[in-house]
Amino acid sequence: MDLGLSEEQELLKNSAREFLEKECPEEHVRAMEEDEKGYSPELWKKMAELGWQGLMIPEEYGGAGFSFLDLCILVEEFGRALVPGPFIPNAVCAAELILAGTDAQKQKYLPNIASGAAIHTYAITEPSGRWDREGIEMKATQAGDEYILNGTKLFVPDAHVADYLHVVAWKPDGRLSTFIVPRAQSGISITVLKTIASDKQCEVVFNDVRVPASEVIDMDDATARRLRNMATCLECAYLVGLAQRDFEISVNYAKERVQFGRPIGSFQAIQHKAADMVTDVDGMRYIMYKAAWATSENEESQDMDVAMAKAWCSDASRRVVAHGQQIHGGIGFTKDYIIQLYFRRQKRAELFWGDGDYHRERVAEMLGI
Known part of the structure; x- marks a missing residue:
């Protein structure tokens, strides 16, 4: 193989x-x-x-x-x-x-x-923070050949620098659609939020924002699921790279940090943490690429593969960065050391497009239980 x-x-x-x-x-x-x-x-x-x-x-x-x-x-x-x-x-x-x-x-x-x-970005989640269809409450009202958007989108990545926002809302006919809106359009206000990752997630408020019908994207359920799978896989891929580097930094530190006259990597407790880290990272990489291949090839198994991958990558990456902090000890939480950057960035990717609990529920649903 x-x-x-x-x-x-x-x-x-x-x-x-x-x-x-x-x-x-x-x-x-x-x-x-x-x-x-x-x-x-x-x-x-x-x-x-x-x-x-x-x-x-x-x-x-x-x-x-x-x-x-x-x-x-x-x-x-x-x-x-x-x-x-x-x-x-x-x-x-x-x-x-x-x-x-x-x-x-x-x-x-x-x-x-x-x-x-x-630059384009998506505006999906609302104050509920949910990534499923039921978490979207924004409705577009129709006025001739235009739609009017009112409401709030939360945790929108990089909205303040995007040229266009892909806003997900319900159409009057009951379809969940995407409305492409220029960021500079009147009626849009953007506030950058303070986050643990120090990234640029935003609150975007829409007040009577008009969108021509030509700027609306409609898709069937199968296409919508495949797009969601792609977005979720990208977060998994990001987490794999993040966890791999966190592991490497932590192992190098364990080899160099001397305590009680010997490198801390010689202690069994540290060795076991490193072993758990590499096991999780390799498992993440395998399950992520399996899901990415299934999505890329539009295989029937992609929904299950992606849900399993995100559930595993979210939880495994959290374990990896936690072990990395513990190997570094107290200095791992100081901003002078690089390891805290990985710890904080992991949390963002863990939650985007659903955390481990959300995707385990999806897996159970697809199993019919």
Whole structure:
């Protein structure tokens, strides 16, 4: 059984790691925590020149035409480097346009996403914080050939720097649809929230925001599930890269930190923690790639595979970063050390698109129990 990457995928992975080690070091991650934008337009432009924003976008719209599995390989490296900014929500919105956008919408938006000229993000969750359909209460009212949005979206990633918001709301006909809204449109107010990860999640309030019918994306249930699977897999991939690097940093520290005249890594308690960490990381990687492949190939098993992957990756990554903090001891909680960056970023990805409990319930439902 060959679980390895192809030569082209290995090249993508290695070139991404080399680029991010140079362009997104720890100092950059720390600087973006304090930056108002939360990302570097210069780095965003460099990534666009490498074709990353358009990696999965078809060549006819200016993209590279790679698969969703390839995108997950790239995002794993983003998790390793803790790349700040709107790359993942931007990729989810691009996937939505690819899967369900009209020809006119694809022509209008995909080339600018691929070139890095425009940033898109999604506005799904509301004050309830739920990721299921029942958690969405915003309703769009119809006025001629336009729709009017009123309500609040919460925990919207990078809304303050996005050019377009993909707002999920109920249409009068009872369908759950996406409304593409320019961020600068009148009636929209955005507040950046204070979060444990020091990322840029926002509260977005809509007050009589008008959206032309041509800017609405409708999709069937199967397409909606596949898009949700893609978004969830990207968070899993990010967590795999994050957990892998947290493990490496912790093992290196255990080899170097001397206590009682010997490296702390020689103590059995520390060895067992490291063993648990690597077991969890390898399990995360396997189950994530299984789900990513099933989603990329649109296999029937993708819903179950993705739910299992997110349930495992959410909980396993939490165990990994907790062990990393314990191996470092008290200094692991000081901001002078890098390990706390991984601990705080893990919590965001653990919760986005549903935590372990939410996805275990999904698995149980699909098992018919």
